[in-house]
């Protein structure tokens with residue numbers, strides 16, 4: 491007997507890749523009008539599971555039942571026909587086409603055999619309006635920020651008469667305001683009777699948005715619980731143990747200044763940015779997206795130029811716009827955009843982990859390959875990188891495990907100053923703690939850490955001092971004791987141009 495409210499059901503799905511059992515045995519079901527959260531550690535099999543529904547992969551065995559009938563989903567078109575739309579961890583839009591063209595790709599409305607551009611753009615405008623995003627149907631996708639890209643993906647899903655909407659970590663790259671907006675749209679879709687599969691590593695989102703949670707561990711579904719389940723219980727189900735302390739910061743004694751930035755200015759981007767980071771310190775940079783945080787650290791690292799000011803490492807001034815000099819002086823940067831800047835996707839885990847250390851591992855002109863391998867194996871183990879072996883290509887690692895590799899690479903490098911830009915994006919709660927512990931080890935050994943994060947609890951939990959940026963300036967600095975959600979936000983939304991003048995004025999400059 492088929493249940494009219496059941497949208498889809500998965501029974502004992504199994505999927506293997508050479509040397510890897512990605513899914514061992516997973517059961518899952520989705521009902522009309524619910525948000526069903528998929529929860530699991532990095533590499534547990536969440537993305538692989540949903541790729542079985544979008545037609546990207548075929549299961550080795552098991553059953554997929556949609557609307558009461560067993561189906562085989564052999565490609566994107568099959569999924570589309572069944573009313574299943576997927577928003578992937580990596581987006582699928584074509585950058586050089588317009589928003590409207592992307593929404594209607596392959597099924598543009600036609601008139602006398604020609605694409606009816608007017609009608610297409612009008613329909614796109616209607617869909618965009620429905621998701622409440624302010625973007626022109628004629629804008630090129632390349633020009634949109636990540637939040638808007640996602641809204642376009644949702645608009646596209648709506649245009650397909652979607653009954654099942656699958657979202658793989660949609661909030662990983664969104665600001666809290668954007669998350670609120672996304673949640674409103676998802677709630678509306680749920681009210682309209684759609685079923686939503688939602689993947690996230692932000693546990694607080696589960697109670698806020700979800701109805702049910704299926705927990706996947708090592709490719710098996712290990713439990714199904716209501717979304718109101720307390721977070722510590724969810725963590726226990728997910729990692730198989732409880733986490734005592736999410737932010738285990740162990741303060742080290744601050745020593746001499748390792749990084750000194752003075753009056754750094756790039757016209758129109760950031761202005762008069764001055765701060766220092768001392769040996770043993772973790773300094774956090776908070777601020778809203780667009781405040782100029784990434785731009786500043788890229789200039790400090792030499793990846794971008796600046797117009798005025800200076801950067802010095804351990805008292806030695808660095809040349810401007812020179813990554814090589816920054817590396818030699820001992821600065822490392824884990825970039826925000828790791829796919830683009832941090833990884834060689836078609837190289838092995840070991841090769842990627844060795845990228846920065848190679849120089850350090852060179853003994854008398856020879857590369858100490860054995861030493862490198864031992865170090866790589868150790869850090870991969872510490873971070874719990876889930877892989878078939880050190881030889882696995884990074885491309886085939888799960889999203890979170892790719893991120894661990896980039897971070898591991900820099901943790902291995904013997905940098906005096908390590909700059910981390912959104913270090914734990916997409917990383918599961920258990921692995922985050924491991925990264926924090928490695929940060930503790932670095933500072934205990936006298937290194938300095940500068941960390942940008944949009945995850946406010948993380949900034950508050952791990953920083954010894956917090957710099958808050960707003961509109962390209964440092965709006966204020968808070969000690970760990972002063973820094974709270976409220977004090978940081980107050981500075982983040984302030985207009986520092988006037989504040990800075992008054993502060994300078996009162997000092998009699």
Ligand SMILES: Nc1ncnc2c1ncn2[C@@H]1O[C@H](COP(=O)(O)OP(=O)(O)OP(=O)(O)O)[C@@H](O)[C@H]1O
Nearest residue numbers: 507512532533534535536537538886887888889890
């Ligand atoms: N094409 C592939 N070839 C080999 N192994 C793969 C491939 N795709 C996925 N895997 C492996 O399958 C396992 C599950 O990966 P999956 O991407 O589903 O994890 P996930 O739960 O989505 O993790 P994350 O939270 O990090 O995104 C991982 O061990 C991964 O390395």
Ligand SMILES: [Mg+2]
Nearest residue numbers: 536537888889
């Ligand atoms: Mg994934």
